[in-house]
Amino acid sequence: MTIRALQIDFSQGFDRRWFGGDAFRSAYFNAMSMTFPLGEQSFIDSVKGVDRFIDERIESEAERAQLRAQLTDFSAQEATHRHIHAQYNAVLAKQGFENAVEKRIEKRLERYKTEHPMNLLAATCAYEHYTAILSDVMLKNPAASESMTPMMRRLWLWHALEETEHKAVAFDLYKRLGGHERGRIVAYLLAMVFMQIDAFLQTTNNLRRDGALWKPSTLWGALTFYFGRPSKGNGWIWMTTRPLLAYFKRDFHPHQLGETEPPRAYASEHAQDWRVVRQGSVSAH
Numbered sequence: 001m002t003i004r005a006l007q008i009d010f011s012q013g014f015d016r017r018w019f020g021g022d023a024f025r026s027a028y029f030n031a032m033s034m035t036f037p038l039g040e041q042s043f044i045d046s047v048k049g050v051d052r053f054i055d056e057r058i059e060s061e062a063e064r065a066q067l068r069a070q071l072t073d074f075s076a077q078e079a080t081h082r083h084i085h086a087q088y089n090a091v092l093a094k095q096g097f098e099n100a101v102e103k104r105i106e107k108r109l110e111r112y113k114t115e116h117p118m119n120l121l122a123a124t125c126a127y128e129h130y131t132a133i134l135s136d137v138m139l140k141n142p143a144a145s146e147s148m149t150p151m152m153r154r155l156w157l158w159h160a161l162e163e164t165e166h167k168a169v170a171f172d173l174y175k176r177l178g179g180h181e182r183g184r185i186v187a188y189l190l191a192m193v194f195m196q197i198d199a200f201l202q203t204t205n206n207l208r209r210d211g212a213l214w215k216p217s218t219l220w221g222a223l224t225f226y227f228g229r230p231s232k233g234n235g236w237i238w239m240t241t242r243p244l245l246a247y248f249k250r251d252f253h254p255h256q257l258g259e260t261e262p263p264r265a266y267a268s269e270h271a272q273d274w275r276v277v278r279q280g281s282v283s284a285h
């Protein structure tokens with residue numbers, strides 16, 4: 001894992017429909033961005049929350065140190081993401097969009113505060129699986145992000161790269177600390193429901209504010225996004241259903257999905273997009 005500070009300047013803002021002029025795609029990805037500052041903070045908190053179990057359940061001092069080094073890198077990457085997405089979201093606020101999902105997430109996090117730390121970690125594993133799948137699609141299929149403006153493409157692919165790099169960190173921690181299967185699956189089902197509701201409500205909210213909610217072109221944009229042809233960067237249903245279901249397998253591991261090559265190639269080809277803050281001491285692969 002490498003900690004990278006993305007070189008990006010939001011002072012000039014960005015187009016309202018930065019994703020290929022398409023209202024639906026822009027609204028959907030904006031909705032995702034709106035969940036990140038709080039969501040990614042909760043991931044960081046969830047790995048901190050199980051810290052005492054590392055001492056209690058892992059005997060080898062060397063293994064504990066190695067694990068903690070990975071967690072430090074994981075948290076550093078997520079902290080950079082939330083920082084950049086907060087700037088992104090500030091532009092959205094200026095454009096007149098309302099971040100309603102953040103309030104919902106805040107309430108939910110409050111409600112689950114007393115949940116067992118291992119279950120909160122299981123929730124992080126679930127969300128990390130989602131982000132890994134979306135990242136994998138974007139890194140493997142350049143057509144999926146081709147119509148983004150260059151600045152936004154740089155941002156989403158940088159995020160995708162790092163999500164792919166650390167996709168197994170929370171999962172490995174959960175397993176290593178003895179997290180059980182049932183907890184992993186229940187958390188995933190819950191996350192799936194929350195994700196769909198959050199994405200749907202915030203995307204429609206964004207579309208309403210964009211004056212595009214009831215336009216046929218928006219519906220068409222949504223239909224092609226989900227059901228179009230992957231070779232044209234469409235059809236996200238076809239590209240994500242299998243890996244989404246793979247999580248239910250007993251022997252599932254994040255490294256069974258996706259490849260390590262595209263991120264490495266992307267990282268070396270786009271090194272000018274960021275400043276390397278720190279070369280992480282431990283690789284997730």
Ligand SMILES: [Fe+2]
Binds near residue numbers: 040077078081
């Ligand atoms: Fe992230």
Ligand SMILES: [Fe+2]
Binds near residue numbers: 043078
């Ligand atoms: Fe992540």
